[in-house]
Amino acid sequence: xxxxxxxxxxxxxxxxxxxxxxxxxxxxxxxxxxxxxxxxxxxxxxxxxxxxxxxxxxxxxxxxxxxxxxxxxxxxxxxxxxxxxxxxxxxxxxxxxxxxxxxxxxxxxxxxxxxxxxxxxxxxxxxxxxxxxxxxxxxxxxxxxxxxxxxxxxxxxxxxxxxxxxxxxxxxxxxxxxxxxxxxxxxxxxxxxxxxxxxxxxxxxxxxxxxxxxxxxxxxxxxxxxxxxxxxxxxxxxxxxxxxxxxxxxxxxxxxxxxxxxxxxxxxxxxxxxxxxxxxxxxxxxxxxxxxxxxxxxxxxxxxxxxxxxxxxxxxxxxxxxxxxxxxxxxxxxxxxxxxxxxxxxxxxxxxxxxxxxxxxxxxxxxxxxxxxx
Amino acid sequence: xxxxxxxxxxxxxxxxxxxxxxxxxxxxxxxxxxxxxxxxxxxxxxxxxxxxxxxxxxxxxxxxxxxxxxxxxxxxxxxxxxxxxxxxxxxxxxxxxxxxxxxxxxxxxxxxxxxxxxxxxxxxxxxxxxxxxxxxxxxxxxxxxxxxxxxxxxxxxxxxxxxxxxxxxxxxxxxxxxxxxxxxxxxxxxxxxxxxxxxxxxxxxxxxxxxxxxxxxxxxxxxxxxxxxxxxxxxxxxxxxxxxxxxxxxxxxxxxxxxxxxxxxxxxxxxxxxxxxxxxxxxxxxxxxxxxxxxxxxxxxxxxxxxxxxxxxxxxxxxxxxxxxxxxxxxxxxxxxxxxxxxxx
Numbered sequence: 124x125x126x127x128x129x130x131x132x133x134x135x136x137x138x139x140x141x142x143x144x145x146x147x148x149x150x151x152x153x154x155x156x157x158x159x160x161x162x163x164x165x166x167x168x169x170x171x172x173x174x175x176x177x178x179x180x181x182x183x184x185x186x187x188x189x190x191x192x193x194x195x196x197x198x199x200x201x202x203x204x205x206x207x208x209x210x211x212x213x214x215x216x217x218x219x220x221x222x223x224x225x226x227x228x229x230x231x232x233x234x235x236x237x238x239x240x241x242x243x244x245x246x247x248x249x250x251x252x253x254x255x256x257x258x259x260x261x262x263x264x265x266x267x268x269x270x271x272x273x274x275x276x277x278x279x280x281x282x283x284x285x286x287x288x289x290x291x292x293x294x295x296x297x298x299x300x301x302x303x304x305x306x307x308x309x310x311x312x313x314x315x316x317x318x319x320x321x322x323x324x325x326x327x328x329x330x331x332x333x334x335x336x337x338x339x340x341x342x343x344x345x346x347x348x349x350x351x352x353x354x355x356x357x358x359x360x361x362x363x364x365x366x367x368x369x370x371x372x373x374x375x376x377x378x379x380x381x382x383x384x385x386x387x388x389x390x391x392x393x394x395x396x397x398x399x400x401x402x403x404x405x406x407x408x409x410x411x412x413x414x415x416x417x418x419x420x421x422x423x424x425x426x427x428x429x430x431x432x433x434x435x436x437x438x439x440x441x442x443x444x445x446x447x448x449x450x451x452x453x454x455x456x457x458x459x460x461x462x463x464x465x466x467x468x469x470x471x472x473x474x475x476x477x478x479x480x481x482x483x484x485x486x487x488x489x490x491x492x493x494x495x496x497x
Numbered sequence: 498x499x500x501x502x503x504x505x506x507x508x509x510x511x512x513x514x515x516x517x518x519x520x521x522x523x524x525x526x527x528x529x530x531x532x533x534x535x536x537x538x539x540x541x542x543x544x545x546x547x548x549x550x551x552x553x554x555x556x557x558x559x560x561x562x563x564x565x566x567x568x569x570x571x572x573x574x575x576x577x578x579x580x581x582x583x584x585x586x587x588x589x590x591x592x593x594x595x596x597x598x599x600x601x602x603x604x605x606x607x608x609x610x611x612x613x614x615x616x617x618x619x620x621x622x623x624x625x626x627x628x629x630x631x632x633x634x635x636x637x638x639x640x641x642x643x644x645x646x647x648x649x650x651x652x653x654x655x656x657x658x659x660x661x662x663x664x665x666x667x668x669x670x671x672x673x674x675x676x677x678x679x680x681x682x683x684x685x686x687x688x689x690x691x692x693x694x695x696x697x698x699x700x701x702x703x704x705x706x707x708x709x710x711x712x713x714x715x716x717x718x719x720x721x722x723x724x725x726x727x728x729x730x731x732x733x734x735x736x737x738x739x740x741x742x743x744x745x746x747x748x749x750x751x752x753x754x755x756x757x758x759x760x761x762x763x764x765x766x767x768x769x770x771x772x773x774x775x776x777x778x779x780x781x782x783x784x785x786x787x788x789x790x791x792x793x794x795x796x797x798x799x800x801x802x803x804x805x806x807x808x809x810x811x812x813x814x815x816x817x818x819x820x821x822x823x824x825x826x827x828x829x830x831x832x833x834x835x836x837x838x839x840x841x842x
Contacts, residue, residue, distance in 0.1 A: 341762055341764065352557035
């Protein structure tokens with residue numbers, strides 16, 4: 124046998140042995156569907172975000188880390204790098220380590236949720252999903268290991284921001300809308316809220332055009348430039364589904380003849396947005412108030428309470444397992460509240476631990492889901 | 498994938514010079530280039546007729562040229578690499594790494610540092626350095642360019658994330674460098690003029706320098722080029738370095754246009770640029786094509802995108818309509834010459 128063949132054989136044998144070992148580890152990692160109260164020292168917090176550089180996801184991580192520190196539980200961060208496959212494989216790798224996982228996931232795509240929930244259940248962990256899941260996936264149908272699905276209302280977000288834009292541009296203006304990814308439920312519900320508000324309270328405002336900009340500031344910049352070329356000074360306002368795209372749209376307007384003539388609204392109130400809103404020539408007239416660190420802390424704490432037996436998910440009403448939390452409306456005049464909140468997330472998380480995950484202002488439980496687009 | 502004709506194959510004179518020693522002996526009507534330019538004009542005419550008030554306007558021309566500037570710059574490097582018979586998939590990762598580096602070295606809301614115009618130099622130099630690494634790994638370790646640049650693209654994204662850190666999104670300070678791309682000369686944005694200069698220099702290098710001629714020669718047949726004493730390794734590395742610098746410059750310009758620096762930029766630019774290179778008529782097999790062809794390809798795709806949006810075509814069918822129009826435009830433009838095309842691969 125040649126040296127090359129021997130090497131190939133050796134490498135193959137090691138690889139097969141490794142895979143077999145891994146399979147063995149995986150199969151023993153979870154006693155399927157365990158729901159007995161777990162000891163705190165056996166737990167690990169897992170905090171899965173779509174990427175680590177977006178301001179919202181960075182805030183998610185902050186919330187997980189602060190809660191972990193307060194409860195004395197180690198935190199593992201999962202950076203999905205924008206990929207469902209990466210997200211699922213990293214979560215499964217952590218589950219395979221053996222410790223019981225209490226998991227918060229901000230899913231890359233709604234279709235990831237069933238796979239993640241199943242993996243966590245098999246490993247005897249507890250999970251709360253935020254923002255995206257298929258409507259037909261109900262925590263109550265899965266069991267205690269899928270503790271809850273939680274989100275802020277996209278429809279309320281769209282209505283809030285459109286109302287502020289309407290007040291700023293007047294009842295007969297033209298506006299354009301830049302939603303996120305076309306099949307994102309978060310984007311879809313925000314657009315539904317925008318259209319509902321237009322139909323109900325601003326029938327004279329014309330939605331000139333809607334261009335999906337995939338949550339991408341660069342694409343939002345390009346789409347805005349094209350739409351400015353098409354509609355010119357008919358555009359009095361620009362609605363975007365998140366602050367990243369809003370930054371792109373603002374820049375396109377700043378570099379056009381419409382500079383200073385267009386008002387903006389969006390969702391997220393990211394730190395750079397706050398900076399812009401604090402300037403004297405601020406063009407942003409409305410934002411929503413919700414916080415990434417609050418979302419992850421609420422989600423992780425809910426799962427923690429279930430893992431440690433402090434709540435029994437089977438006895439919870441629908442609105443506490445399929446939850447829509449309140450979302451605030453912020454204008455330049457009320458910006459101080461958000462700035463104040465951001466100064467000390469730790470204090471808010473202390474309150475949340477004391478009051479429970481559903482009762483801490485301003486992010487209290489509003490109603491049960493799923494959120495339906497009419 | 499390449500669609501070239503044996504009878505009217507667009508062999509640049511530079512290639513002939515490199516291979517036969519005859520410098521620019523013939524000036525032959527280049528059927529394919531003529532076809533692509535005609536297709537571009539056709540697209541412009543159709544969209545102008547469909548949207549008389551909004552498409553053929555100065556502000557729309559400015560929007561189109563501003564958008565085309567990034568793929569035009571990347572297209573220069575991408576074309577040279579493809580002429581070698583290689584491919585560079587690291588574009589978006591390099592753009593991100595160089596863009597974030599530039600942003601954090603410029604006056605910004607994080608108040609990290611302000612190197613002024615030197616931030617541009619550092620951004621482009623970083624791109625060139627990563628491009629150099631691409632070239633060296635490809636030539637010295639004999640790893641296919643596809644693999645090296647794919648990996649290096651991820652290295653670029655990783656580098657961007659590390660440099661970016663976890664602080665808030667950096668906004669470039671108002672005025673100054675941020676407003677540069679939108680300033681105008683002859684009513685056209687500086688971003689376009691920058692791209693035009695890069696394209697012109699690239700085209701001149703491709704046509705009149707040894708680097709350009711050897712690039713064609715290596716792409717045509719690397720073995721023969723090497724047998725004839727062409728230092729293949731050196732020229733390949735140089736081309737990858739130039740491509741890296743182009744990606745770096747595109748990253749810097751993107752951040753200037755956006756006025757802020759997300760950790761990842763350039764999404765979709767790689768595909769658009771490679772599509773433009775191929776539509777322009779540069780063979781993916783190497784050795785045939787040119788930078789000016791890519792420029793026409795970029796303009797076609799940008800005009801198409803802009804024209805469909807202005808025409809109000811639904812986003813649900815825009816991609817399909819875009820592809821269909823592109824095929825029809827190229828077929829229509831080349832129709833009179835179809836009988837002269839003997840072999841189409």
